[in-house]
Amino acid sequence: MSFDSSLESRTFDGRAETVVGATYLVLTGVLVGVSGPFGLVAGLVIGATWYALGTPYAIAIGHVALVGLFPAGIDVASFLLVEVAFLVILIAEVGRSVYGVQFGVGTVVGLTLLGGGVWLGIRFYSVWIAAGLLILLLVSALYVLARYERIRLERAAETGQSNEST
C-alpha cells in the first residue's frame, strides 16, 4: 500500500499497486544506470517514500536525490531518461482503482501546461521566473477547475429543479 489516507486504504487494489511498484524498480534501474551504486540507494529511498507517503512525495524525494546524485548538474540525456521513468510511474497511477482515464487526461494536460510554462521561463527568462510560473499556473489551474465544477453542479441543480416543477 502506498497511501496514508484511510479512504485510499479502502479502495486498495493489490494488482494495480503491484504494477506501480514494478515501475519503481524500473526507476531504480535507471538511476543505477545513470549514477552508479548511489542510484540504488536513491531508488530504495524513493520506493520506501512511495510506500509510506505516496507518489507525489516519492517524486519530490526522487528529484532532491537527483541533486545529490549529480552535484555538478545532470546532463540532458540522463535527465530525460530519469524523467521518463518518473512519468511512467505517474501514468501507472491510472491503473489504480481510484484514478481512471480522466486522471490520465488531466495529468497529461497538466504536464503540458506546467512543463510548457517552466520550459518557457527557463528558456527565455530565469529559473526564478520559471518557478513563479510553475506556482502561478498550478494555482490558477486548480482554481479554474474548481470554478468549472461549481458552475456545472449549479446548472445541474437548476435543471433538476426545473424538471421537478414541470
Added chain:
Amino acid sequence: MQLTHRSQGLVALVIVLAILGVTFARPVLLAGGVLIGAWILGAQTQFLATLTRLTEGLVVRQWPERSSLRHGEQTNVRIAVRQEVAVPLSLNIEAGVPTAAVPNRPVTLELEPHEREATHTVSVSWPVTGRHQFEDATVTATDGLFVETVTTGQLPTVTVEPRGPRHIHVGEGGDRFAIASGEHRTGRLGAGLEPAELREYVPGETVSRIDWKATARLAKPYVREYEAESHRRTLFVVDHRSALSMGPPDETKLDYLRDVALAVASSAHQLSDPLGLITVGDRGVTERGSVSASADRYPLIRRRLLELEPTAPGDGPLIQQTRSTRRRTQAWLGRSTTPTDRHQLLGEPSEGDSAFVASLEPFYTAQQRYREPIEEQPLYRALRRELAAETGQLWVVIFTDDSNLEELYEAVTAARSQGHDVLVALTPTVLFEPSGVDQVEHVYDRYHAFEEDRRTFARMHRVTALEVAPRDRLSAVLARGRTKRASQ
C-alpha cells in the same frame, strides 16, 4: 470544491521544490514540481468526473414517519441514500432536519466508497409548535484530496400542534351545535339598514322619515320602518376552580372550555360585540372585566383565557363531584320539600289566611332550603355582583362543569330574572374521569344522568345549555349506549 489538508500539503510540496530550485539554481527540482503539479491536476480532473457521475445517479430521501404530531412528541426520521453507480468516493449525508427539531443523535449517514445504498433512522423530538419544513440534505463527497458539498433531497414538512383538546364536541345529547352566530337582530323596529315594513305616516312625525317612493306609489304618505340592529353585550363567566383540572394533561375540562370560550370570544369580537369577563376560582373572582366595547378588550380577554389555570382547592366552598354530591344534585333536580319545611317557610297559618297559604304552598313545594350556602358559592356570588353593576341586556355565557349544579341553577336563574339571555357550556365530569373499557356501561349511565341535568337547563326560558366534551370519548360512550338499548 475544496482542497483537503492532504492536497494542500501537496501544493506546498510543489512550492517547496520551486523555492529549492531557485535557491540552488537547479531546474531539475522544478521538473519534480511539474510532475507533482500534473499529478494534482490529474486527481482533480478525476474527482470532477466522479462527482458528476455521483450527482447524476444519487437519490437521497429524508422523511419523517409522521407528518403531524403534537408538541413535545417524538417521531422517527429516516434518511436513505441510493446511487445508481458505485463511485470511489466517501459520502457523508446529513439530513436537513429543521432547526426546531431535536434529534437524539446526529441524523447523518456514512457511505463507504463503492457502497451503493444505506438507510438510517433517528428519533427526533419536536419541542416547537408550528409547521416545520425540512431543509435540503447535505451530501459531502471526498476522495481524500478534494471535498465537495452538494444539497439534494425532498423537503417534507412536519406540523407540530400545540398540546390541548384536539376534537371538541359542543352540542346537545351528542349532536353537534354551532354556538357562533351571525348578526344579531333584535326583533324590534328602529334604526338599522334592513327594511322591515311600510306604515302610514302619522301626523307629528318628522318629514324626513317619509319614504317618498312608497308615498308616490301608494298616493298616501308612508314611512318605512327598519329593523333595529344591535351589538350583543356579552359577559363571559369562566369557572376555573380545581374541579375543572380533571382530565388528561392538556385535555382537562378547563382546556376544553377554554377552547370553546376562545371561539365564542373571537366570534363576538368579529361582530364588534362589547365583551366582559369574569373568571372564578376556588376562593372567588380571580379576574373581572366589565362589559366594554373598547379595542383592547378582546386581546385582554383572549390573553386571560389562554393564561387561565385551575386554582388549587383552598378554603373556598369547593364541591367535588363525589357520589354523595351526585346524589344531592339528582335530588335537587327532582326535589320536593317536606311538609315540615313548608310549614317553617310559610309559618303557622291562621284561619283567615288559609286560602292564601293554600295558594302559596305549591310554590314553596318547589323551593329548597339551600339558599344560604349558595349565596357563598363564588360563581353565583360573582355573577350576582356583576349583574347588579351592569345596566342593559346581556348575553351571559357561563363556562363550567357539572360539579355544582345547584349553584349553577341559581346563577342562571339570577341572570334570567334580570332579562338576560344565558348560554351554559357544561363539561360532563364523567367523560374526563379515568376509566377502563369495562366501565363504559357505567360511564354511559352517568352521562345519561348528566344529559338529564343539561336538558333541565335547556328547558328554561332564554337559556341554551350545551355540553362540551371530548368528541372521541363521547362517541364511544354513545355507541355503547346504543348497543345497550339495542340489546334491551
